[in-house]
Every structure is written in C-alpha cells, then in structure tokens.
Amino acid sequence: xxxxxxxxxxVINQDSDAYIKSVAEWSPIPGSLEAMARLYQGGFRLAIxxxxxxxxxxxxxIDDLNAIHRKMVRELASLGCQIEAIFFCxxxxxxxxxxxxxxxxxxxxxxxxxxxxxHGVPCIGDAWRDLESALAVSASPILVRxxxxxxxxxxxxxxxxxxxxxVYADLAEVADHLLAT
Numbered sequence: 001x002x003x004x005x006x007x008x009x010x011v012i013n014q015d016s017d018a019y020i021k022s023v024a025e026w027s028p029i030p031g032s033l034e035a036m037a038r039l040y041q042g043g044f045r046l047a048i049x050x051x052x053x054x055x056x057x058x059x060x061x062i063d064d065l066n067a068i069h070r071k072m073v074r075e076l077a078s079l080g081c082q083i084e085a086i087f088f089c090x091x092x093x094x095x096x097x098x099x100x101x102x103x104x105x106x107x108x109x110x111x112x113x114x115x116x117x118x119h120g121v122p123c124i125g126d127a128w129r130d131l132e133s134a135l136a137v138s139a140s141p142i143l144v145r146x147x148x149x150x151x152x153x154x155x156x157x158x159x160x161x162x163x164x165x166x167v168y169a170d171l172a173e174v175a176d177h178l179l180a181t
Contacts, residue, residue, distance in 0.1 A: 010147015
C-alpha cells in the first residue's frame with residue numbers, strides 16, 4: 001500500500017481563523033471523506049499531519065481534540081475508510097518547535113513510526129507551510145484550493161510553478177487524479 005499524508009483543517013474539514021475547538025465546529029468539506037474512502041479502498045494508507053496550536057493557545061483541550069478526531073474517524077469508518085495515524089503539533093508558533101509545519105518534524109515522526117521513506121509520498125495541504133514541510137523530506141507536495149488554498153495560490157504562484165507543485169480544487173479532485181495514475 002502507498003502512503004498519503006494529509007493536512008486536516010482546510011483539506012479534510014472546513015477551516016476557521018478562530019480555530020476548530022469542538023466537535024460541533026468540525027465539519028467535513030463536501031466530498032472530502034468520500035475521497036479519503038476512495039483513496040483508502042484504492043490502496044492508499046492515510047496519515048494526517050496537522051498543526052493544532054489551539055492546544056498551546058488553550059482554546060481547546062486534548063480531550064476536545066481527541067473527540068474531534070474520534071468523530072472524523074467514525075465518519076470515515078462508516079464509509080469503509082481507516083486512518084493509519086493522526087500526528088499533530090500542539091505548539092504555538094513562538095515555541096519554535098521542530099514539529100510545527102513548515103518544519104518537517106511531524107513528517108519525520110510519520111516516517112519513523114511507519115518505518116517508511118517519505119521520498120515521493122504525496123502530501124496534501126492548503127497552506128504554504130504544508131508544502132514546505134513536504135519539500136523538506138523529499139515528499140511530493142500537492143496544493144488544494146480549499147481552506148487557505150486560494151490565498152496560498154495567490155501568494156506563492158511563482159514558487160508553485162517553478163517547483164512544479166500541482167494544484168487541485170479539493171481533495172476529491174486529488175483522489176480522482178491519484179487513482180487514475
């Protein structure tokens with residue numbers, strides 16, 4: 001099975017500048033869970049790598065985050081999909097930790113835990129920091145226009161073109177492409 005790494009907020013679920021702090025605030029982007037199920041059933045292992053500085057900002061607790069992830073996992077399971085692992089950075093930007101994207105710590109942790117090279121592994125994100133962390137481990141970054149993706153596209157168009165980073169409307173369109181190749 002091939003590995004696929006996804007950011008959470010803005011790729012799988014709706015994002016919020018006020019942070020996703022509760023199960024009630026977590027809402028999947030239309031078609032994203034179905035796309036994940038198609039990818040899983042098509043032979044992909046799915047891992048999530050997500051900055052969750054709401055923890056460090058004391059906007060939610062680890063119990064709140066776990067409840068959000070349980071809801072997501074349950075909804076995916078009802079579609080016949082399993083998540084290999086969920087990795088997250090709880091730190092705020094001023095903590096200067098190695099696990100907060102754009103640094104590659106979360107991705108190194110995924111590689112270590114799953115005992116896999118990330119060379120060429122598709123990493124899907126909506127923010128430039130998601131793509132930077134993928135590039136740092138020789139993975140294959142993919143930008144979606146959902147979430148913060150349109151802003152990322154506008155702010156980094158030249159870099160996206162020069163680096164050959166593909167851009168898709170959303171996770172469903174990425175799944176269509178990956179499953180067709």
